[in-house]
Amino acid sequence: MKIIHTADLHLGRQFNGLALDADHETILDQIVSALVDHRADALIIAGDIYDRASPPANAVRQFNDFLTKVASETKAAVIMIAGNHDSGDRIGSMSIMTDTNRALIRGVVTADEKPLVLADAHGPVAFSGLPFAYEYAARECFADEALETPQDVLAAQVAAARRNVPAGARWVLVAHAFVAGGSGSDSERPLTRVGGIETVSPQIFTGAHYVALGHLHKPQSVGSHHIRYSGSPLAFGFDEADSTKVMKLVEIDAAGQVAVEEIAFKPARKVSVMRGRHAELLLGRPSSDFVKAILTDDAPVIDGMKRLREVFPNACELSYEWSERAPSIKSTGGVARGVADPVNVLGDFLELVRAERLSGSELEVAAAALGRLRHQENAE
Incomplete structure (x- = not known):
């Protein structure tokens, strides 16, 4: 079975205030072309379809047009989940009156996660979609107040999905998480509150033959060959300058072993x-x-x-x-100071920008001005 795996489209996003609509249109067309060229059986979008919970209307229209092309021009089933940037209810609403034999759309967490089961010449392949969920939503869903971390939440989701996998089926998991060992970038939003532990162990996915991940924007495997991030199709920061963005072409054989090929995107603008x-x-x-x-x-x-x-x-x-280059603050006389001498700071700054320190006359002017400021502060 052949699968195209992508994630983190972030439709509606801008790059330093510049619209990315045309750039997104280019990569969406390339995804459709890959589905056709490789005769893929399934398309996985592992979260962060939109850049924010209330995306602009043009981004919604753009994604709707994309799904229309996938439906009309390919035979691929679609498996997609909500990420931490998405509104789970918005993504979940797409599943209403959808052909459940060809689509699995998960927006909100459920305690009874049923898979989409496809078949190839070697038997069934079960796809489980695990949308991103914060702890408070997972506690309510699973009626378990002990769910305190992203690790707890995802472990509960995987267990719920595992119960419904048909016996003997090869199993593909789709999730949106920060798996321990992964390499992040500047453009990702944290998945937990300040100071919380957002990473999850790759051991959570035991039993799955392929794990299609979203959230981290760099393509990479974590923990094992079959646990993969596709990365984002576009670079969203200069820390990703000149990087190659890819989608994954995954082929699962009769024994559940996976071969992964990277198909490079050709962005309209680098x-x-x-x-x-x-x-x-x-x-x-x-x-x-x-x-x-x-x-x-x-x-x-x-x-x-x-x-x-x-x-x-x-x-x-x-x-x-x-x-x-951070300027070095120099102290006089080798005495450690809690606060640097303002005249020295000014001298260091001028040396940095004009390659010379304060002259004798400038030093006098600066010292006199600072003296007047101190006098005014003391008078007040």
């Missing part, structure tokens, strides 16, 4: 970081990519971003190499 002097960057080949420029110029460039956008219209960030 995410790139450029480094060099401003004048040199302006000589580069024009590009519509999302660009962060790190300038090596010794002094700030007048209208640096405006001029950069004449060549790179989607330039989003501009910084200077020297500004990304």
Whole structure:
């Protein structure tokens, strides 16, 4: 059986204030093409279909059009779940009056998780969809106040799903979680409150032949060859600059062993970081990519971003190499200080931006000004 696994579409998202509608349309078309080209039996979308619980209308229309193409142009079944960015009720509403022989859509957690069962020449394959759920919702669903962590919640969901897997069936689990050992990126929202433990053990998935995960935006396997994140189809931050985004083509054999191939997405616009002097960057080949420029110029460039956008219209960030290096605060006389001397701090700053410290006359002016401020504070 052949499966296309993707996740974390984040429809409706922007990149530094720039709309991604056209970029999303490109990757959605590529998913449909992959389903057709590889004659896939199933499409898995492992959560975070939308970027927020109340997505813009254009994002909803875009996804509806995509599902229409999948239904009309392919024979693939669709298995999708809500992620932590989605509204579970919104995703769950898509399952109403849906062909249950060809779709499994899970928006909210249930204590009686029934699979979608497909068949190939070797017998049945059961797909269980486990939507993301916070602890309070899981406690109510399972009537268990002891569910206190994402690990507890997912363990209860897996147990509920395992009970309904037909005997002898190969089992595919779909979940949205941070599995221990995974590598995150800057664009993921935490799955728990501040200070909580959001990771779950890969041992939770014992018995599954393939685990299709969402949440982490980098494609990777965790704990075992068959536990996989597809990653997001688009890069959403400069920490993912020049990375290759993929969907997974998964083939399950008669014994339940999986072979995984990565199909690279071809984004309409890439995410790139450029480094060099401003004048040199302006000589580069024009590009519509999302660009962060790190300038090596010794002094700030007048209208640096405006001029950069004449060549790179989607330039989003501009910084200077020297500004990304933290200044060292120097103390006098080797005495440890709880608070640095303001004159020294000012001297360090000027040395950083103009490569020379305060002159004697400047030192006098700075000291006198700070003295007047201290006097005013004491008078008040």
